[in-house]
Amino acid sequence: xxxxxxxxxxxxxxxxxxxxxxxxxxxxxxxxxxxxxxxxxxxxxxxxxxxxxxxxxxxxxxxxxxxxxxxxxxxxxxxxxxxxxxxxxxxxxxxxxxxxxxxxxxxxxxxxxxxxxxxxxxxxxxxxxxxxxxxxxxxxxxxxxxxxxxxxxxxxxxxxxxxxxxxxxxxxxxxxxxxxxxxxxxxxxxxxxxxxxxxxxxxxxxxxxxxxxxxxxxxxxxxxxxxxxxxxxxxxxxxxxxxxxxxxxxxxxxxxxxxxxxxxxxxxxxxxxxxxxxxxxxxxxxxxxxxxxxxxxxxxxxxxxxxxxxxxxxxxxxxxxxxxxxxxxxxxxxxxxxxxxxxxxxxxxxxxxxxxxxxxxxxxxxxxxxxxxxxxxxxxxxxxxxxxxxxxxxxxxxxxxxxxxxxxxxxxxxxxxxxxx
Ligand code: PLP
Numbered sequence: 001x002x003x004x005x006x007x008x009x010x011x012x013x014x015x016x017x018x019x020x021x022x023x024x025x026x027x028x029x030x031x032x033x034x035x036x037x038x039x040x041x042x043x044x045x046x047x048x049x050x051x052x053x054x055x056x057x058x059x060x061x062x063x064x065x066x067x068x069x070x071x072x073x074x075x076x077x078x079x080x081x082x083x084x085x086x087x088x089x090x091x092x093x094x095x096x097x098x099x100x101x102x103x104x105x106x107x108x109x110x111x112x113x114x115x116x117x118x119x120x121x122x123x124x125x126x127x128x129x130x131x132x133x134x135x136x137x138x139x140x141x142x143x144x145x146x147x148x149x150x151x152x153x154x155x156x157x158x159x160x161x162x163x164x165x166x167x168x169x170x171x172x173x174x175x176x177x178x179x180x181x182x183x184x185x186x187x188x189x190x191x192x193x194x195x196x197x198x199x200x201x202x203x204x205x206x207x208x209x210x211x212x213x214x215x216x217x218x219x220x221x222x223x224x225x226x227x228x229x230x231x232x233x234x235x236x237x238x239x240x241x242x243x244x245x246x247x248x249x250x251x252x253x254x255x256x257x258x259x260x261x262x263x264x265x266x267x268x269x270x271x272x273x274x275x276x277x278x279x280x281x282x283x284x285x286x287x288x289x290x291x292x293x294x295x296x297x298x299x300x301x302x303x304x305x306x307x308x309x310x311x312x313x314x315x316x317x318x319x320x321x322x323x324x325x326x327x328x329x330x331x332x333x334x335x336x337x338x339x340x341x342x343x344x345x346x347x348x349x350x351x352x353x354x355x356x357x358x359x360x361x362x363x364x365x366x367x368x369x370x371x372x373x374x375x376x377x378x379x380x381x382x383x384x385x386x387x388x389x390x391x392x393x394x395x396x397x398x399x400x401x402x403x404x405x406x407x408x409x410x411x412x413x414x415x416x417x418x419x420x421x
Contacts, residue, residue, distance in 0.1 A: 001035050016044075019372065020381055027054030030400040030408070032381065041408040043382040043396045048209060048241045048357075051268035052310055053397040059272045062309035063302060071305065077106065077298045086304035093311045094250055100259065102280035105288070106299035109275035111240040111266035112140025115203070117293055118262045118279045119144055119165075122201035122234045125285045130197040132185070132233070134171040134204060136211030136387060139238055148203050150211065151387060167196055171208065172216040182223050189231050201234035201262070206252040206354075209241035212386030213352055213359030213393055221256035234261040234285070240277075241357070244268035245398050248325040248355030250315060255354065261285060269303070271310025276303035324398045327405060328355040331394055334409045335360050338416055345420050358394045365389035367420070374415035380408050 001023050010017075022034040030053060032040045045051065052059060067073075072080045087104060095102060107117035119131050133139065133148035140146065141154050147163035149155065155163055169188075170181040188194040206221060208214040216224075228235045237243075237260035242252035244265060249255055251263065262285065266277035275297070314320040335351035339360050342349035349362045362368050365388040372392060375382050385393050396408060 016383075019383065020376055029053035029056070030397045030404045038379070040376075040379050040381050041396075041404055041411065043380060043394045043408055043412075045395050045397045046273055047267070047383070048246060048395045049267040049273050051244050051246060051398045052271050052314065053399040054273070056272065056310075056399065058313050059306045059309050063272060063306050066302065066305040072301050074297075075299075075301055076296065077294075080301055080304070082301040082304040082308075083299055086308045089308040089311045093315050098251070098254065100280075101283060102263065103283045103286045105279040105281065105286075105293070107277055107279060107293065108295045109266070109277050109297050109300055109303070110140070111264070111277060112142045112145045113295070114240065114264040114266050114277035114279050115139045115145040115148070115238060116142055118236050118238075118264050118281075119148065119201065119203065120293065121279065121281060121285065121287065122236060122262060123165075125287045126200035126232075126234060128198060128200040129165050130199040131166045131236075132169055132196075132199040132202040133166050134169055134208075135174050136171055136208050136214055137168075137203070137205060137238075138208065138210035139203060139205075139240075167199065171211075171214055172220040173214065180220070180223075182220060182227060185224075186227055189227070198231070199233050201236050202228055203236040203238055205238050205242055206256065207242045207247055207357050209357065209393075209395075210385050212361065212391040213357060215352055215354050216256075218256040221253065221258050225256075225258045225260075228261075236260060236262040236264065238264050240264055240266045241395075242354075244271075245314070245321060245324055246355055246357045246395070248321055248328055250321070252354070270300075270306045271314075272303075272306040274300060274303040274306055276300055276307060320398070324356055327398070327400070327402075328353070328358065330402075330405060331356060331358050331396075331409065334413070335394070338413055341413075342416060342420060347420065353394075356394070356396060356398055359385065359391040361386070361391045363390055368392050370419040371412075371416050374419040375412055378411045378415050378418075380411040380415065382408075382412065 024032050024034050026033040030042050032042050107113040136150050139148045147166040169185050175181055188196040206216050237253045239252050261282050263280040270276035339349040339351045351360050368384040368390050372382050385391050
């Protein structure tokens with residue numbers, strides 16, 4: 001396999017190609033093929049960007065038809081038929097059935113663009129600078145978003161410029177099972193000398209993806225919402241990884257019956273892996289003046305087209321979400337069995353997650369790496385997350401066939417046994 005030019009020219013900043021050092025050429029649903037014709041089952045799915053699989057034929061057809069009709073590809077933030085169709089579909093199939101009323105801001109197309117816009121909007125709307133975020137949170141690596149991201153690896157890479165404007169609080173479970181970390185938040189808010197600048201907003205992932213598949217309890221989330229309401233603080237749900245069906249509902253906060261003031265989506269929003277993000281906001285929060293937060297790639301018409309097709313195909317009723325929940329239970333059962341086996345070998349391990357966002361915490365990055373390397377040798381692409389990379393995580397396409405799901409789980413189990421015995 002010819003990799004010299006890739007190794008020589010691409011910056012050292014590259015990551016995934018270190019874990020999976022082959023040249024990929026094709027992909028379909030949950031299977032990737034490399035240049036040698038070797039197939040892999042994909043439990044990474046673009047880090048949660050390919051919820052509907054690689055080259056989903058239905059979505060691809062919508063894209064091909066649009067291109068074939070010379071539809072607008074780039075249009076700054078012009079009104080286009082594709083944008084109108086996207087907004088209509090979003091309103092009819094996603095927002096209205098959930099009783100949600102949001103205006104939509106199209107920032108740049110990546111997750112961190114959406115987070116930057118969301119926290120900026122919260123600051124403008126409330127006239128306060130501080131954003132409360134949580135331990136192990138990951139919200140992106142541009143300066144504003146980075147300030148709300150916990151991991152030192154990213155925070156240290158600013159060339160000495162301090163990350164500013166955010167305060168960290170312990171996520172649910174961070175202080176152990178029996179401590180409700182929101183007691184601390186509430187106490188600080190009520191204490192004029194507690195040192196916490198009253199925040200404009202709280203930003204939260206209901207399930208922390210990069211931070212180690214840490215799952216916020218549903219009651220904890222509901223209490224967070226009511227604390228925010230009581231103190232006039234906006235609640236931002238960063239649903240960039242946990243949204244678009246990953247946890248078994250379109251929005252991950254639906255499980256907790258929480259209504260955030262602002263929502264960020266990206267990753268799987270286009271349905272096809274095209275760069276695309278939006279920020280949803282309660283209408284009265286739309287404090288932007290025309291062009292005040294701009295960018296060349298504000299809404300990508302190809303992504304409007306694929307995203308609308310995705311909503312029509314998968315979100316017209318609850319069939320798809322029930323199937324995701326069913327597959328989530330399959331993965332959970334198997335992960336529990338694998339974790340139990342690992343624990344029997346003297347390495348404490350446990351399973352956690354919601355829907356098809358699941359992980360096995362094996363306690364150390366070294367052990368997790370051994371497992372994922374072995375898995376790759378055996379034809380499974382699976383990555384780690386957590387502060388030390390100690391959680392082996394499954395983010396397989398939600399559309400994965402049962403056969404591929406079971407085969408992937410079999411490969412993982414074999415790989416764990418090979419790596420640890
Ligand atoms: N927010 C969350 C919850 C994420 O998981 C990520 C990326 O993993 C981001 C924000 C940043 O998205 P991007 O990498 O597209 O900038």
